Amino acid sequence: xxxxxxxxxxxxxxxxxxxxxxxxxxxxxxxxxxxxxxxxxxxxxxxxxxxxxxxxxxxxxxxxxxxxxxxxxxxxxxxxxxxxxxxxxxxxxxxxxxxxxxxxxxxxxxxxxxxxxxxxxxxxxxxxxxxxxxxxxxxxxxxxxxxxxxxxxxxxxxxxxxxxxxxxxxxxxxxxxxxxxxxxxxxxxxxxxxxxxxxxxxxxxxxxxxxxxxxxxxxxxxxxxxxxxxxxxxxxxxxxxxxxxxxxxxxxxxxxxxxxxxxxxxxxxxxxxxxxxxxxxxxxxxxxxxxxxxxxxxxxxxxxxxxxxxxxxxxxxxxxxxxxxxxxxxxxxxxxxxxxxxxxxxxxxxxxxxxxxxxxxxxx
Numbered sequence: 001x002x003x004x005x006x007x008x009x010x011x012x013x014x015x016x017x018x019x020x021x022x023x024x025x026x027x028x029x030x031x032x033x034x035x036x037x038x039x040x041x042x043x044x045x046x047x048x049x050x051x052x053x054x055x056x057x058x059x060x061x062x063x064x065x066x067x068x069x070x071x072x073x074x075x076x077x078x079x080x081x082x083x084x085x086x087x088x089x090x091x092x093x094x095x096x097x098x099x100x101x102x103x104x105x106x107x108x109x110x111x112x113x114x115x116x117x118x119x120x121x122x123x124x125x126x127x128x129x130x131x132x133x134x135x136x137x138x139x140x141x142x143x144x145x146x147x148x149x150x151x152x153x154x155x156x157x158x159x160x161x162x163x164x165x166x167x168x169x170x171x172x173x174x175x176x177x178x179x180x181x182x183x184x185x186x187x188x189x190x191x192x193x194x195x196x197x198x199x200x201x202x203x204x205x206x207x208x209x210x211x212x213x214x215x216x217x218x219x220x221x222x223x224x225x226x227x228x229x230x231x232x233x234x235x236x237x238x239x240x241x242x243x244x245x246x247x248x249x250x251x252x253x254x255x256x257x258x259x260x261x262x263x264x265x266x267x268x269x270x271x272x273x274x275x276x277x278x279x280x281x282x283x284x285x286x287x288x289x290x291x292x293x294x295x296x297x298x299x300x301x302x303x304x305x306x307x308x309x310x311x312x313x314x315x316x317x318x319x320x321x322x323x324x325x326x327x328x329x330x331x332x333x334x335x336x337x338x339x340x341x342x343x344x345x346x347x348x349x350x351x352x353x354x355x356x357x358x359x360x361x362x363x364x
Contacts, residue, residue, distance in 0.1 A: 002186070002187045002188070003184075003185070003186050003252065004128045004131070004132070004183075004184070004185045004186075004187075005182050005183070005184045005185075006131040006132075006134075006135055006182055006183045006184075007180075007182045008135065008176055008177060008178060008180070009131045009134050009135065009174055009175070009176055009177070009180070009183060010174070010175055010176075010177045010180035010181075010183070010336070010337070011172060011173070011174060011183070011336050011337075011338050011342075012073065012141075012173045012174065012175040012177075012342055013069050013072065013073050013171075013172070013173035013342040013343075013344070014069070014170065014171070014172050014173075014303050014306055014307060014338070014342065014343045014344065015065040015066070015068050015069035015072065015170065015171045015307065015344040015347065016065050016168060016169065016170040016171070016300065016303060016304040016307040016308075016344070016346050016347065017061040017062070017064040017065040017068075017168065017169050017170075017346070017347040017348070017349050018050040018061065018166070018167065018168045018169075018294060018297075018304075018346060018347070018348055018349075019050045019051060019052045019053070019056060019061070019167055019348070019349070019350055020050075020348045020349070020350050021050060021051045021052070021053065021350070022048050022049075022050060023048060023049050023050070023051050024047065024048045025037060025040065025041055025046055025047050025048060025049075025163050026047075028159075028162070028163055031157070031159075032159050036159065037163075040159075040163055043269065043270065043271045044163075044164060044269040044270050044271065044291065045269065045270030045289065045291040045292055046163060046164060046269070046270075046291050046292065046295045046296075047292050047293070048292070048293060048294075048295070049151070049163070049164075049165065049166035049167075049294060049295035050166050050167055050168065050294055050295075051151045051166070051167055052149050052151070052152070052167045053350060053352070055352050055357055056149070056350060056351075056352050057089065057091050057097075057149060057352075057353075057356075058087050058089040058090075058097070058147030058148050058149045058167070058169055059085065059087075059090075059091050059097040059100050059101055059145075059147065059169070059353070060169070060349075060351060060352055060353055061147050061149075061167065061168060061169025061349070062085060062087075062101060062145040062146070062147040062169035062170070062171060063100075063101055063104050063105065063145075063169075063353070064169065064347055064349040064351065065145070065147075065169050065170055065171035065347065066083075066101065066105060066143055066145050066171035067104075067105060068171075068344065068347055069143075069171045069173055069344065070105070070143075070173075072344055073173060073342070075141060075173070077105060077106045077107050077108065078107075078108040078110075079140065079141050080105075080107050080108070080111055080141050080142060080143055081110070081111055081112065081134075081137070081138075081139030081140065081141060081142055082111060082112040082113070082130060082133055082134070082139055082142040082143070083098055083101055083102055083105065083107060083111060083112070083113050083142070083143045083145065084098060084112075084113075084114060084115075084116060084126055084129060084130050084133075084142070084143070084144050084145070085097050085098040085101055085114075085115045085116070085145045085146070085147075086115070086116040086118055086122025086123065086125070086126040086144070086145070086146040086147075086299050087115060087116075087117070087118075087119075087122065087146065087147055087148055087299070088117065088118065088119040088122075088148055088150070088298070088299075088327065089147065089148045089149045089150065089152065090115060091353075091356060096113070096114050096115035097115055098113040098114050098115050098145075099113050100353065100356060101113070101145060104353060105143075112133065112139075116129060118299060118327075118328070118330065119148060119150075119197070119298050119299055119326055119327040119328075120266050120268075120298055120299055120301075120324055120325060120326025120327050120328075120330070121187070121266075121299065121324040121325065121326060121327075121328065121330040121331060121332055122146045122148075122298075122299030122300075123144070123146045123170070123172070123299050123300060123302055123303055123322070123324060124185065124187060124302075124322060124323075124324045124332035124333075124334050125187060125330070125332065126144045126146060126172075126299075127144065127172070127174075127183060127185060127322075127334055127336075128185050128187065128334075130142050130144045130174050131174060131183055134174060134176060139176075140175065140176045141173065141174070141175050141176075142173075142174050143171060143172070143173060143174075144171070144172040144174060145169065145170070145171045145172075146169070146170050146171075146172075146299045146300040146303065147167075147168060147169030147170065147298075147299070147300055148167065148168070148297070148298035148299060148300070149167040150165040150166075150167065150227065150296075150298055151165050151166065151167050152167075153199050153225065153226055153227045154226060154227050155213070155220065155221055155222045155223065155226040155227075157220065157221045158220045158221065158222060158226065158227075159220060160218060160220055160229055160231060161227055161229055163295075164269065164295055164296050165227075165295055165296055165297075165298075166294045166295030166296060166297045167297070168294060168297035168298075168300050168301070168304050169300060170300035170303040170304055170307070172303060173342075180337065181319075181336070181337040183334065183335070183336045184249075184252075184253055184334065184335050185332060185333065185334035185335075186245060186248065186249045186252065186332060186333050186334075187330070187331070187332035188241070188245060188330070188331050188332065189328055189329065189330045189331075190237075190241075190328070190329045190330075191328070191329075192329075193233065193237065193328065193329035194328065194329075195228075195230065196229070196230040196233045196234050196237070196327075196329060197227070197228070197229050197230075197234065197326060197327035197328075197329075198227075198228050198327075199225065199226065199227050199228070200224045200228065201223070201224030201225040202224075202225050206224065209223075209224035209225060210223065210224055211223045211224070211225055216228070218231070234326075235272065237325070237329055237331075238268060238272050238275075238276070238325055239272065239275045239276065239279070241325075241329075241331060242276055242323065242325045242331055243276055243279040243280055245323075245331055245332070245333050246276075246280055246321075246323060246333050247280070248333075249321075249333040249335075253335065255335075257280060257281060257282050257283075257286075259319065260286070260319050260320065260321045260335070261286070261318050261319045261320065262286060262287075262288060262306075262309075262318055262319070262320045262321070263277075263282055263286050263287045263320075263321050263323065264288060264302040264303075264305050264306055264320050264321070264322050264323075265287060265302060265305075265322075265323045265324070266296075266299075266301050266302055266323065266324040266325055266326065267289065267290055267291045267294070267295070267296050267297060267301040267302075267304075267305060268296055268325070268326070269291065269296065270289070270291055273287060273289070273291075276323075288305050288306065288308065288309035288310075289305065289308075289309075290304055290305040290308040290309075293308070294308070298326075299324065301324075302322050302323075302324060304346065306320070306338070306343055307343055307344060307345060307346045308346055310340045310343045311343050311344055311345030311346060312345050313340050313343075314340070314341070315339055315340055315341030316339070316340050316341075317337060317338075317339060317340075318337065318338045318339070318340050319335070319337050320335065320336055320337070320338055321333065321334075321335050322334040322335070322336070
């Protein structure tokens with residue numbers, strides 16, 4: 001199985017950014033009815049989310065987080081040897097959005113830059129990719145940036161997803177160190193579930209997909225350019241495969257639930273997190289949440305959740321078990337030790353990379 005262990009790389013800092021625009025769940029009562037909204041809030045725990053403006057992208061939020069983190073840690077830009085961006089919401093079909101981040105952050109030409117095309121697990125997979133690069137090179141510092149603006153692909157009449165998804169970006173600084181606990185990870189994939197969470201149109205298999213809305217089998221209106229979620233299949237996957245992976249990880253590492261201070265999970269929804277916690281007997285107080293204020297923020301949600309819970313706390317050593325799961329299907333578990341003094345509070349920002357807005361071929 002894909003298991004990774006890195007003994008000389010540590011998480012040296014975490015920052016996150018969200019848009020200022022707040023969408024309150026109660027605002028959908030006129031569209032979906034008060035009873036359905038109340039049930040949704042009770043099941044998911046989401047009372048509001050954040051949404052980007054038309055031209056604001058995941059890389060804008062990632063840039064805000066990364067720029068603030070580098071300043072907070074007093075890191076020289078030329079010391080960053082790699083910048084990796086995990087997203088399903090790139091700025092363009094090409095080039096990779098990591099190059100936009102590279103330019104905006106003022107990084108050196110002696111720096112690797114590329115994207116990882118993953119959603120809910122991009123932080124977990126990204127940690128392995130970045131740590132692997134650092135372990136096998138002379139790179140001493142690297143940035144993993146993760147972000148998504150999933151709200152842009154959801155049909156506004158889709159009651160299954162429109163109240164669930166929030167936009168956010170996070171940045172994680174990794175450093176080489178001879179005095180750190182190892183980062184250990186286990187990752188898994190199942191391509192048989194590729195249709196469970198999908199945006200069918202707009203890619204190279206269907207460039208000219210119709211934008212005509214249709215009522216789908218679940219009663220929600222969508223076009224081929226909207227997000228589709230097979231809720232029952234996703235739910236079954238999360239309450240079966242995910243707990244099993246965590247049990248396998250605990251067995252592999254010879255650890256128990258009691259050995260961890262914090263379980264920072266992908267913020268899918270409150271009901272799913274409660275089911276996972278129940279199966280593994282994890283005390284609720286060990287599972288921090290960001291769902292109520294930010295919703296399901298895709299790949300960045302485990303890091304954003306740490307910023308939400310520890311971003312203004314006094315410094316202490318935190319032994320964290322990360323778990324992420326979703327689109328792909330993909331899922332994974334990772335453990336790391338983090339000093340909470342290196343976790344920044346969540347930043348609110350609406351800034352846009354104006355230079356990157358290209359409306360006509362003459363502007364290229």
